[in-house]
Each structure stands twice: as C-alpha cells, then as structure tokens.
Amino acid sequence: MGRSxxxxxxxxxxxxxxxxxxxxxxxxxxxxxxxxxxxxxxxxGLKRCGKSCRLRWLNYLRPDIKRGNISADEEELxxxxxxxxxxxxxxxxxxLPGRTDNEIKNYWNxxxxxxxxxxxxxxxxxxxxxxxxxxxxxVFINPHHHxxxxxPKPSSTCSNHGDHGxxxxxxxLLLPIMSESENxxxxxxxxxxxxxxxxxxxxxxxxxxxxxxxxxxxLNYSKGFDSSPSPDQPPLDFSDEMLKEWTAAASTHxxxxxxxxxxxxxxxxxxxxxx
DNA sequence: AACTAGGACAACCGCCAAGTT
DNA sequence: TAACTTGGCGGTTGTCCTAGT
Numbered sequence: 246m247g248r249s250x251x252x253x254x255x256x257x258x259x260x261x262x263x264x265x266x267x268x269x270x271x272x273x274x275x276x277x278x279x280x281x282x283x284x285x286x287x288x289x290g291l292k293r294c295g296k297s298c299r300l301r302w303l304n305y306l307r308p309d310i311k312r313g314n315i316s317a318d319e320e321e322l323x324x325x326x327x328x329x330x331x332x333x334x335x336x337x338x339x340x341l342p343g344r345t346d347n348e349i350k351n352y353w354n355x356x357x358x359x360x361x362x363x364x365x366x367x368x369x370x371x372x373x374x375x376x377x378x379x380x381x382x383x384v385f386i387n388p389h390h391h392x393x394x395x396x397p398k399p400s401s402t403c404s405n406h407g408d409h410g411x412x413x414x415x416x417x418l419l420l421p422i423m424s425e426s427e428n429x430x431x432x433x434x435x436x437x438x439x440x441x442x443x444x445x446x447x448x449x450x451x452x453x454x455x456x457x458x459x460x461x462x463x464l465n466y467s468k469g470f471d472s473s474p475s476p477d478q479p480p481l482d483f484s485d486e487m488l489k490e491w492t493a494a495a496s497t498h499x500x501x502x503x504x505x506x507x508x509x510x511x512x513x514x515x516x517x518x519x520x
Numbered sequence: 521a522a523c524t525a526g527g528a529c530a531a532c533c534g535c536c537a538a539g540t541t
Numbered sequence: 542t543a544a545c546t547t548g549g550c551g552g553t554t555g556t557c558c559t560a561g562t
Contacts, residue, residue, distance in 0.1 A: 283548090354552095
C-alpha cells in the first residue's frame with residue numbers, strides 16, 4: 246500500500262530557512278496556532294513541507310526556547326536522564342525547560358556521548374534502556390497499584406516542552422503506588438485502567454535525580470518488581486530482561502508502553518534512593 | 521593566507537502509532 | 542474494521558564555522 250509522502254517535494258524550498266520564511270511562519274502561528282502542519286505551508290504561503298515547518302517551529306522559532314549555553318547542571322541532568330531513558334530525546338528534553346530534543350540529541354552526540362563512554366571505560370558496563378521511538382502521551386497506572394482518586398488531566402504529548410505546571414514530589418506521586426499493599430481491594434472505585442499525563446513536571450526532578458535512581462543499572466531487585474525484593478529470587482540486572490518485563494506488562498494493559506510501565510517498577514529503585 | 525579536519529547544529533528522512541473517516 | 546491522515550520520534554546527513562597546521 247505505502248504511504249503518500251507528507252507533501253509533494255516539487256517546487257519546495259529546502260535547506261536553511263531565511264529570515265523571511267521564519268517571519269511568515271511565526272506570524273502565521275501567532276494568529277492561527279500550531280497544528281495542521283500539512284496545510285500550514287499552503288495557507289501561510291510558504292514553499293516548505295509541513296514537516297519542515299513543524300521542525301522549524303519546534304526547534305527554533307518557539308518563543309520559549311533557550312538556545313546554547315547548556316549549563317553544567319543541565320549537562321549532568323542530560324547524562325543522568327540518558328542513563329535512565331536511553332535515546333529518548335523528547336522525554337529528556339521535556340525535563341529541560343526550553344530545550345529541544347534536537348538540541349539535546351546534537352549536544353549528546355557531539356559532546357556527551359564521548360565523555361560518558363570515556364567515563365565508563367574502566368568501570369563496569371551499564372545498561373541503557375533502549376526502546377523504539379514511541380509516543381507516550383499518557384501513562385498507565387495499574388489500578389492494582391493506583392488507589393487514589395486523581396483527576397486525569399487532558400491528554401497531551403510528553404514533549405510538551407516548557408509547560409511543567411505544578412510539581413509534585415516523586416514521593417507524592419509514587420506513594421500511592423508504593424503503598425498498594427495497604428490498599429489492596431480498594432480499587433473498586435476505579436472504573437478502568439487509569440491513565441494520566443506523563444508530564445514529568447509533576448515530579449520534583451531533583452527528588453529523582455538526587456537519588457541514586459540514575460544508577461539503577463547497578464541495583465539488584467526482585468524479578469517480580471515487588472517493592473520488597475525477595476531474597477529467594479535471583480537478582481536481576483536492569484537490562485534487557487527488565488525491559489522485557491516492562492514491555493510485556495505494559496502491552497498487557499495499554500498500548501502506551503515503556504514509560505508507563507517504567508513507573509510501575511520505579512518503587513524498587515526509589516527505595517534505594519528516596520527516603 | 522590557504523588548506524584541512526573536526527565540531528556544531530539545522531534540517532531532512534523514514535518509520536511508527538494514534539486519530540479520523 | 543480497514544484505509545488513510547497526521548503528527549511525533551530518533552537517526553542521519555549536509556553545511557557552516559573554527560582551530561590547527
């Protein structure tokens with residue numbers, strides 16, 4: 246069958262954007278808002294592919310974008326998040342207000358990857374969770390784990406840069422999950438699988454990163470992702486096997502795999518780092 | 521001053537999943 | 542339910558800039 250191309254490439258400008266094109270695009274989006282990228286070029290009078298417009302806007306023209314001068318703190322954050330999430334640049338970017346996935350990806354590829362690999366040479370190997378690109382607009386919380394009445398917010402993508410809203414600490418968010426055993430059987434009021442936005446702005450990131458969460462690869466825990474690792478069960482490395490568990494669990498419940506299921510298995514990590 | 525190598529980063533590409541018809 | 546559209550993602554490429562020779 247095949248897909249139709251996102252646009253006819255004939256007669257379209259390619260390569261670097263001119264100041265005029267930037268202005269046209271910016272003015273158009275100011276008036277009409279983002280979205281409908283395919284039709285945007287025609288409506289705005291741009292000889293560009295819709296995708297190209299979207300990229301230009303998201304990575305360069307948006308008013309809330311910070312450019313350059315990645316601070317040491319941001320750098321450390323990127324390293325930690327990359328260790329945790331792998332090449333999921335949009336997720337990482339979502340944790341760095343004003344930064345774009347493209348910028349972080351470039352920064353990683355040109356600066357950090359070498360440095361990190363150098364750092365890791367000589368130490369034991371670590372395992373990065375690698376997944377295919379997947380959208381993660383929502384996170385699934387297994388009702389067995391989630392026992393509190395929360396108001397799910399309208400869905401939005403996890404790459405909602407810059408909108409981090411109010412923050413909850415990691416403990417606040419995860420406590421209900423971690424204390425599930427106390428509330429077993431109290432899930433009747435939850436009508437169905439519960440989803441809510443995975444806006445990591447809801448986490449107090451420092452809680453996460455100041456913990457040893459970033460060193461999850463070195464942690465051992467039980468295979469069942471129980472919050473109390475059993476000595477009877479063999480320790481498991483945070484690696485492929487873990488990933489299989491995650492994806493299997495997530496696919497059972499929801500198509501929004503990965504991050505969602507990751508959350509379910511966070512408590513064992515967090516217990517090691519968050520008091 | 522001219523040339524080259526490597527770094528930085530903007531932009532493009534193809535794939536995929538969600539949403540819509 | 543299938544076909545199709547739309548938008549998002551990560552990987553890759555192309556081009557410009559700069560430091561070194």
